[in-house]
Amino acid sequence: MTAKIIDGKAIAARIREEIKRKVDERVAKGLPRPGLATVLVGDNPASQTYVRMKQKACAEVGIESFGYHLPKDASQEEVEALVEQLNADPRVHGILVQLPLPKHLDEERVLSKISIEKDVDGFHPINIGRLAQKGREPLFVPCTPAGVMVLLKEAGVDLEGANAVVLGRSNIVGMPMALLLVRANSTVTICHSRTKDIPAHTRQADVVIAAVGRPRMVKADWIKPGAVVIDVGVNRVDDPTAKKGYRLVGDVDFDEVKEVAGAITPVPGGVGPMTIAMLLQNTLKAAELADKKRASQA
Ligand code: NAP
16 A cells, blocks of 8 residues: 655645735735744754745745844843834734744743734744633644644545544644644544653554654554554755755655555655745734724724
């Protein structure tokens, strides 16, 4: 059996087209162009690359981006003051603080300062709290898990009553992923670094989401035949034949797992493009929320 490949790149491209159409429509109607502010603190090269990619993606769909770059020794007060300034800026509908922040900064305090109406990353404690509560709706859902949910829907996966195993429990991927699956009525198991015998859990799963950051950890004999496997992991492995000397692989051993799974996402070209598409979608939603607020105050 060879798995169906879930093409995140193609699905994300379709979503970006749709966002562009909606942005063009609203600008033609005289509504403000959606704006995303990115806050980068320090010189982490990976963070710089992520911010650049997000700004480029914004430009492609007509979302304006406002880049802010603070030095690596910026104080807690300086970062929080910038967030407050952006909260008050009507051109800015979404605020993205690129994580991780330098160690001396209190990340949770910074994220808590973002207005929940501009929290397009969905990391504000109120948005996460609402995600965890029955009958409550977060304004924004974290982009990577939100993207995974779209991939599962597009692949026609029935989550109702399904056994889902999430590998990883981080604030940005594993935990919100598990919460979204619970909301979709799956029975969810979360595995992490202290879990005993992870394969015993994954072998029972109809859906496996891998978000651990360990190259090719998930093997074919961990997977129930026909299960759906979503690989969030992005890991650099040495490859002297590659131009850069490395290449990117997921947390799933794609070549062997694809022979067992019913459907699988590749790395790259699976979850990654969806994360950015969801950020753009959240920014458009933030602009729409601001329209409603203005209208109600008029
Ligand atoms: P993280 O904060 O490092 O969390 C990793 C999680 O995996 C933790 O919960 C950890 O357990 C668990 N873990 C680590 N080693 C394990 C092992 N050997 N067995 C079982 N569990 C283990 O990472 P993250 O930010 O969630 O990211 C996870 C992966 O997704 C990374 O490869 C990252 O690059 C990728 N990612 C991709 C996207 C995208 O858009 N495609 C977005 C975000 C992240 P403990 O909690 O016990 O420490």
